[in-house]
Amino acid sequence: MDIISIINKLLPILPVALITAFFIIGISFVSYVFYKKRGGKLKVTITQFVSIFLLLGWFVVVMVLTTFSRGEMFEGLVNFRLFSDYVNTWHQWSLSELQLIIFNMLMFAPLGFLLPLLSKKLRHFGIVLGVSIFVTLGIEFIQMVTHRGIFELNDILHNVLGSVAGYLLMSAILDCVTRRKIIVKSVLKALYIPMFFVLLFSCALIVYHTKELGNLSIRPAVPQNMKQVDVKLKIDLPTDTESVSLYRNKQIHNLKYGKEIAARMEKSFNLQQKGRMRIEGFNRIWTYIDKDGKEFTFTYSLQRGGWGLYHEGDNNDPMKPDRLEKYGQYYGKKLVSTDVLPPDAVFSTQDENTLRWDIEQNMTDIIHGDSDFTEGFIMLIPSQKHQIPLDLDYDMNENKYVRKVDIISPAQAYKDILKGNFAIYNDLVDGDQLDINEYELDYIYDSKGYYQPVYRFKGLLNGEAWEVLIPAIQ
Incomplete structure (x- = not known):
């Protein structure tokens, strides 16, 4: 979930949070007035x-965002792996993951910011820290027992840091207001946490941009515990290293390319952009309308470099082969004219309503080649009502040869499996039986678009199909 998704989820919640807060405050105010009339001496200020x-509204929003807006799908999972979020963000090189880290801190900043206004006793750092820890622990516990989230140390850390940052900011404001001048020491304290993370993320950017290759999302944030797993190797693995080819695809993680293609589609099909570009994870999304007001969505994937243009709502009936062929000729010329269809792509039809262009490459030629190559496909579902296709899916990869690189042997890669240095969706558990039956050299894209060699190991995990990718360049 990125910041846009969070905001979209937040907007419908705000009215409910405000109404709830008004209701509770109203009851509290009436009770307070009644209390004062009965001779109560406790004084509550407007502040x-x-x-x-504000705290009540904040709490409602936080509970809805973190717990009640989710389904019961987490089965009481826990994650005690501190800082794994940062490792995962680095491997993914994901703006969305970074936004979540920042949002988890910003989400709790109001707590530390507002607590000192309730009482002078709550202006002590230790008390604010204790309240912050108690509140975030409570939320994480509720998430766990309701199966609506994961109990994560990372969330607790970021929530508490956010609350402390809010407290330091309010303390600086109160100091400056009380003394009627800017207290440099207090202001500097308020900047400690923001400046630390600015420095941390700046260092990460510098390191990332000074190294040649990008990051691989297949690297794990935390290794698997292999002491509890029975691993059996049922094949012989070569111990010799070799040199293979390295390529790069400049369409990947290249927003400029995505914008250029979006502009080409807009011009080619006479569309008009509606609103601004949206961000959803690794996707960048544009909405267009045609002359009849129909909406079309263009999506560019940073992670794979592919893109698509589609329209929801219309279904296409099956067509005769000769009619599909005519559509193929028409759209083929159009895609060639927009410089997105390679002239050597092989045309075919499928499902009686889909056009397809393919370029296939032999993996052996890729591994040992020394020239540029293109592989992938383009799929298009034509519309029988207008010239704009119902669905256009571009997954054609243009790979530029870079150089030869040395890779580790399959036997060395297997050692990474024994160490648990691989990423899988569900963690291995005590008593698991893992059989390694085969391997092959494959390629995947990193975060800079380099087509890196990886080993793909296949086998059975407790009798079911299992595979994992191990980086070959180490």
Whole structure:
């Protein structure tokens, strides 16, 4: 989930949070008035009332965002792997993952910011820290027992840091207001946490841009515990290293390319952009309308370099082969004219309503080649009502030869499996039986578009098909 998705989820919640807060504050105010009439001596200021109102609204929003907006799908999972979020963000090189880290801190900043306004006792750092830990622990526990989230140390850390940052900011404001001048020491304290993360992320950017190759998402944030797994190797693995080819695809993680293709589709099909570009994970999304007001969505994937243009709502009936052929000729010329269809792509039809162009390459030629190559496919579902296709899916990869690189042997890669240095969706558990039956050299794209060699090991995990990727360049 990225920041746009969070905001979209947040907007419908705000009215509910405000109404709930108003309701509770209303009851509290009536109770307070009644209390004062009965001779109560406790005084509540306007500032305290407003702070309570904001804190209640904040709490409702946080509970909905973190717990009640989710389905019961997590089965009480826990993650005690501190800093694994940062490792995962680095391997993925994902803006969405980074946004989640920042959002988890910003989400709790109001707690530390508002607590000092409730009472002078709550202006002590230790008390604010304790309250922050208690609240975030409570939320994580509720997520775990309701199966609506994962109990994560990383979330607790970021929530508490966010609350402390809010507290330091309010402390600086109160110091400056009380003394009627800017207190440099307090202001600097308020900047400690923001500046630390600015420095941390800046260093990560510098390191990333100074190294040649990008990051591989197949690297694990935390290794698997292999002591509890029975691993059996049922094939012989070569111990010799070799040199293989390295390629690069400049369409990947290249927003400029995505914008250029979006502009080409807009011009080619006479579309008009509606709104601004949206971000959803690794996808960049544009919405267009045609002259009749129909909406079309263009999606560019940073991670794979592919893109698609589609329209929801219309279905296409099966067509005769000769009619599909005519559509193929028409759209083929159009795609060639927009410089997205390679002239050597092989045309075919499928499912009686889909056009397809393919370029296939032999893996042996890729491994030992020394020239550029293109592989992949383009699929298009034509519309029988207008010239704009119902669905256009571009997954054609243009790979430029870079150089030869030395890779580790299959036997060395297998050692990474024994060490648990691989990423899988569900962690291995005590008593698992893993049989390695075969391997092959394959390629995947890294975060800079380099087509890196990897070993693909296949086998059976407790009798079911299993495979894992191990980086070959180490």
